Amino acid sequence: MESQLRYAGATLTDTLVDPADGADLGQVADLTQHCRRIVIAFVGMSFEAKIAAGPGVLVFSRRTRRELTAMAATAARQGYRGIISFGVAGGLAPNLRPGDWVVASAILESETVRETDPAWSRKLLGAIAGASHSLILGADTPIAEPAMKRELHQATGAAAVDMESHVVARLAAEHGLAFASVRVVVDAADRAIPRAALRGMTDDGRTDGVAVLRDLIARPSQLSPLARIAVDALVARSEMLRVRQLLGPHFGLVDFT
Numbered sequence: 001m002e003s004q005l006r007y008a009g010a011t012l013t014d015t016l017v018d019p020a021d022g023a024d025l026g027q028v029a030d031l032t033q034h035c036r037r038i039v040i041a042f043v044g045m046s047f048e049a050k051i052a053a054g055p056g057v058l059v060f061s062r063r064t065r066r067e068l069t070a071m072a073a074t075a076a077r078q079g080y081r082g083i084i085s086f087g088v089a090g091g092l093a094p095n096l097r098p099g100d101w102v103v104a105s106a107i108l109e110s111e112t113v114r115e116t117d118p119a120w121s122r123k124l125l126g127a128i129a130g131a132s133h134s135l136i137l138g139a140d141t142p143i144a145e146p147a148m149k150r151e152l153h154q155a156t157g158a159a160a161v162d163m164e165s166h167v168v169a170r171l172a173a174e175h176g177l178a179f180a181s182v183r184v185v186v187d188a189a190d191r192a193i194p195r196a197a198l199r200g201m202t203d204d205g206r207t208d209g210v211a212v213l214r215d216l217i218a219r220p221s222q223l224s225p226l227a228r229i230a231v232d233a234l235v236a237r238s239e240m241l242r243v244r245q246l247l248g249p250h251f252g253l254v255d256f257t
Contacts, residue, residue: 036056036079037056037057037058037079037080038056038079038080038081038082038250038253039056039057039058039080039081039082039083039084039250039251039253040057040058040059040060040068040071040072040075040080040082040083040084040177041057041058041059041060041083041084041085041086041251042059042060042061042065042068042083042084042085042086042164042167042168043059043060043061043062043085043086043087043164044061044062044087044088044162044163044164045061045062045087045088046061047237048061048086048087048088048240049061051086051237051240051241051244052086052087052244054244054248054249055248055249055250056249056250056251057249057250057251058071058080062163062164065167068171069171072171072172072174072175072177073175075175075177076175076176076177080177081177081178081253082117082120082172082177082178082179082180082250082251082253083168083171083172083177083178083179084168084179084180084181084182084251084253085104085107085162085164085165085167085168085169085180085181085182085183086181086182086183086240086244086251087162087164087183087184087240088162088183088184088185088186088233088236088240089102089136089160089161089162089183089184089185089186090142090143090149090160090161090162090185090186090187090189091149091159091160091185091187091188091189091191092137092143092149092150092152092153092156092158092159092160092161092189093132093134093153093158093159093160093189094150094153094189094190096132096159096160096185096188096189097185097188098185098186098187098188098232098235098236099184099185099235099236099238099239100130100131100132100184100185101128101130101131101132101182101183101184101185101239101243102131102132102133102134102136102159102160102182102183102184102185103116103121103124103125103128103131103132103133103134103180103181103182104116104121104133104134104135104136104165104180104181104182104183105121105133105134105135106135106136107135107136107137107138107165107166107168107169107181108135108136108137108138108156108158108166109138109166109169109170113135114166114169114170114172114173114179116169116179116180116181117178117179117180120178120179120180120252120253121133121180123252123253124180124182124247124251124252127243127246127247127252128182128243128246128247131182132159134158134159134160135156135157135158135159136158136159136160136161136162136165136181136183137152137156137158137160137161137162138161138162138163138164138165138166138167138169139161139162139163139166140163142163142193143161144192144193145192145193146189146190146191146192149161149189149190150189153189160183160185162181162183165181165183168181169181178253180251180253182243182247182251184236184239184240184243185236186229186232186233186236187229187232188232191228191229191232192225193225193229194222194225194226194229195215195219195222212226
């Protein structure tokens with residue numbers, strides 16, 4: 001899955017909202033000097049990493065997934081208590097619009113359901129007014145068509161889909177870490193993702209703006225749907241900034257020790 005739904009919408013967010021494809025936060029370079037960090041955050045995009053950063057948090061992204069896997073194995077010994085999946089998601093439930101929040105009750109990966117930490121999830125729900133507490137589906141490839149979104153929602157009951165949460169859920173279960181997932185919808189269930197956006201996604205989660213433009217030039221009819229996604233992406237990013245401030249240090253996870 002080299003991360004989850006690297007969601008076309010999320011890719012556009014990275015391109016149109018934060019085109020500077022910056023490095024993944026300096027803290028990744030030194031895993032031992034965590035300065036009372038007790039939470040690991042896993043995100044898909046560079047702009048999500050910048051938002052997720054804060055006191056008590058060590059951030060990894062798709063590009064540093066290998067380091068995340070190694071870190072999870074020693075996290076408890078280094079004082080970490082939990083791991084959270086944070087970022088954008090695609091809407092599957094028809095009532096969810098761009099900017100709406102989902103705090104995962106559990107993560108579905110193929111036939112496996114992994115529940116989130118109930119106390120941490122309750123704290124997240126209390127902090128984010130109007131957030132739904134629902135199942136999130138983990139996917140390895142983008143879900144771009146409304147028909148597929150409807151089918152997945154009907155088959156699984158999941159409210160949203162992303163490309164990171166099932167990785168986080170798996171690592172948390174393997175290494176005894178508290179686990180939570182909080183995701184903001186970037187593309188609604190009835191929104192199709194244009195091919196140009198999909199063509200711009202790279203395996204490591206970066207955005208190939210040249211590929212997006214090349215496909216757009218070849219098929220200019222995509223301009224209008226791309227513009228709509230860009231607007232939705234701005235809404236989602238604004239919500240992420242607002243909610244990240246609300247959640248505060250450690251993403252709201254209390255260090256019970």
